[in-house]
Amino acid sequence: MQIDLSTVVVEGAYAALPAFGMHGRVYYATDTMQIWYDTGSAWVNVTPVPVSVALAPSAPGNFTQAHGMSRAPIAVLISMTSGGAIWLQNPTGFDATNLYLAASDAGVTGNAICF
Numbered sequence: 001m002q003i004d005l006s007t008v009v010v011e012g013a014y015a016a017l018p019a020f021g022m023h024g025r026v027y028y029a030t031d032t033m034q035i036w037y038d039t040g041s042a043w044v045n046v047t048p049v050p051v052s053v054a055l056a057p058s059a060p061g062n063f064t065q066a067h068g069m070s071r072a073p074i075a076v077l078i079s080m081t082s083g084g085a086i087w088l089q090n091p092t093g094f095d096a097t098n099l100y101l102a103a104s105d106a107g108v109t110g111n112a113i114c115f
Contacts, residue, residue, distance in 0.1 A: 008022075009025075009026050010026070010027050010028070011027065011028040011029075012030060013029065013031045014032045015031075017036060020038050020042055020043050021040060022038050023038060023039060023040035024038065025038035027043070035047045035048075048074060048115040049115075050113050050114065050115050051067060051068055051073075052111050053065055053066075053068065053111065053112045053113075053114065054111055055078070055101065055108075056109045057101070058106060058107075059106045060103050060104060061102060062100070063102070063103060064098045065099045066098055066099075067094065067097070067098065067114045069096075071096055072094060072096045074115055075115045076088060076093065076094055076099060076114050076115070077112070077113045078101075078110055079110055079111045080109070081109045082107070082108050082109040083108065084103065084104045084105040084107075085103070085104040086101055086110045086112075088102075089101060094114070099112055099114070
């Protein structure tokens with residue numbers, strides 16, 4: 001069976017959200033900027049909600065910071081607020097509870113925005 005992508009990923013106004021029932025279909029509501037996923041029995045809002053976490057390691061090297069999300073982030077953006085650098089540890093940069101980071105210096109500061 002061939003599936004046309006235009007029937008799986010659909011966009012339009014929230015009021016035009018079609019009836020659920022096509023498991024795996026994604027709908028982008030252009031007026032509310034929300035992403036909806038069709039489970040086959042309901043539409044579920046899967047719009048990522050960003051969370052911002054202040055970073056201020058006390059020493060250079062590896063450190064762990066709780067992100068406060070109820071799931072593992074799908075992406076993390078680090079924005080520096082001082083000199084120096086903070087980056088995600090490889091290969092495990094984050095999980096459902098924490099961010100695993102490394103700092104170039106003591107006293108550097110930044111923010112992690114988790115999606």
